[in-house]
Amino acid sequence: MKIPRRETQVADDSHNAVSNAVQPDDIMERLLKYRRSQGMSKEEYASTVTAFYNLITDFCERGWGRSIHFALMDPGVSFEESIANHEYFLGEAIGLRPGMKVLDVGCGVGGPQRSLAGKFGASIVGLNINEYQLGKCSVYNSEAGLDHLCSVLHGDFLNIPAEDGSFDAAYHIEALCHAPDKTAAFAEIFRVLRPGAIFVGYDVCMTPLYDGGNPKHRELKEINEYVSALPEIASFTEVDDSLRAVGFELVEARDRALDANPKTPWYQPLEGGNLDLRSLSRTALGRKIASAVLPVLEGVRAVPKGSSEARKIINVVADSLLAAGRLGIVTPMYYHKARKPG
Numbered sequence: 154m155k156i157p158r159r160e161t162q163v164a165d166d167s168h169n170a171v172s173n174a175v176q177p178d179d180i181m182e183r184l185l186k187y188r189r190s191q192g193m194s195k196e197e198y199a200s201t202v203t204a205f206y207n208l209i210t211d212f213c214e215r216g217w218g219r220s221i222h223f224a225l226m227d228p229g230v231s232f233e234e235s236i237a238n239h240e241y242f243l244g245e246a247i248g249l250r251p252g253m254k255v256l257d258v259g260c261g262v263g264g265p266q267r268s269l270a271g272k273f274g275a276s277i278v279g280l281n282i283n284e285y286q287l288g289k290c291s292v293y294n295s296e297a298g299l300d301h302l303c304s305v306l307h308g309d310f311l312n313i314p315a316e317d318g319s320f321d322a323a324y325h326i327e328a329l330c331h332a333p334d335k336t337a338a339f340a341e342i343f344r345v346l347r348p349g350a351i352f353v354g355y356d357v358c359m360t361p362l363y364d365g366g367n368p369k370h371r372e373l374k375e376i377n378e379y380v381s382a383l384p385e386i387a388s389f390t391e392v393d394d395s396l397r398a399v400g401f402e403l404v405e406a407r408d409r410a411l412d413a414n415p416k417t418p419w420y421q422p423l424e425g426g427n428l429d430l431r432s433l434s435r436t437a438l439g440r441k442i443a444s445a446v447l448p449v450l451e452g453v454r455a456v457p458k459g460s461s462e463a464r465k466i467i468n469v470v471a472d473s474l475l476a477a478g479r480l481g482i483v484t485p486m487y488y489h490k491a492r493k494p495g
């Protein structure tokens with residue numbers, strides 16, 4: 154598929170380039186754009202994914218935090234610590250150290266970028282197609298005092314606005330599941346890495362337990378794709394084959410969800426247990442409470458119009474992932490480590 158080259162603002166390691174990030178319109182507008190984007194063709198993936206993250210980013214930040222991904226959970230380890238540990242695992246797999254220039258592919262609002270730069274002292278450039286998230290990312294990088302290590306780059310991972318061989322390593326966390334053509338995305342990452350560089354990531358994949366002949370499985374897969382702006386969710390083999398097809402040497406690949414303590418699967422934060430006020434909003438009970446309360450708050454104009462409708466969408470995203478997670482047919486942590494030869 155030919156991807157048109159987008160206007161981009163290129164950051165270097167010492168400053169944040171997105172100074173006038175696009176602010177999304179009010180929630181009603183964001184909702185309408187999201188609804189219109191659903192069911193668009195693969196070629197229009199950029200509009201779909203942008204509309205999705207414009208709609209959900211603020212809600213995610215409030216209910217989940219500034220790292221928009223799942224984590225291996227351990228009993229007795231807090232949610233925030235588990236999220237950070239999940240990120241550090243990638244930093245260790247790369248061998249991150251000061252002086253390295255690293256690309257974070259699909260960086261969200263930069264939670265992982267700041268956590269890895271803070272722990273390992275590497276320079277990390279956050280690439281994202283979503284300007285609203287990048288604007289926030291820049292602000293948070295400055296607030297954290299990490300401008301000297303963290304910068305942002307507006308662009309599409311199918312057409313990365315960077316020179317060949319310009320990065321010492323790259324990683325992604327639950328971002329390349331949005332690629333309408335995974336091989337094309339891996340080829341771009343391969344291109345911008347120097348020979349010998351490591352690329353690691355956690356991909357959202359259907360597991361070998363997924364049975365395409367089972368109507369329930371198929372329905373859950375399709376709902377997840379439809380509500381979360383995902384093209385076909387890939388299998389493990391598809392990820393491995395795409396990495397090799399573009400020239401990467403596959404060092405390691407496995408589903409880290411299988412390392413989880415059975416008492417605390419990755420989807421546990423969506424279902425509840427050990428509830429505190431902050432965690433409530435991401436659980437099934439919290440979702441029910443929010444659905445009941447938001448229309449009332451909207452009625453008295455205590456929250457923006459459209460909040461309850463937006464919340465309903467987030468609930469469908471969470472509930473469909475939870476159902477697929479309980480069946481073991483989807484994982485958000487298919488870990489892969491690849492090396493560019495040389």
Ligand SMILES: C[S@@+](CC[C@H](N)C(=O)[O-])C[C@H]1O[C@@H](n2cnc3c(N)ncnc32)[C@H](O)[C@@H]1O
Binds near residue numbers: 261263286328329
């Ligand atoms: C689930 S979020 C994960 C964000 C981040 N990795 C984290 O863990 O906090 C997926 C991210 O991928 C970004 N993304 C999706 N499609 C993209 C594309 N074509 N090019 C660049 N970024 C993209 C989204 O805007 C979003 O920030």
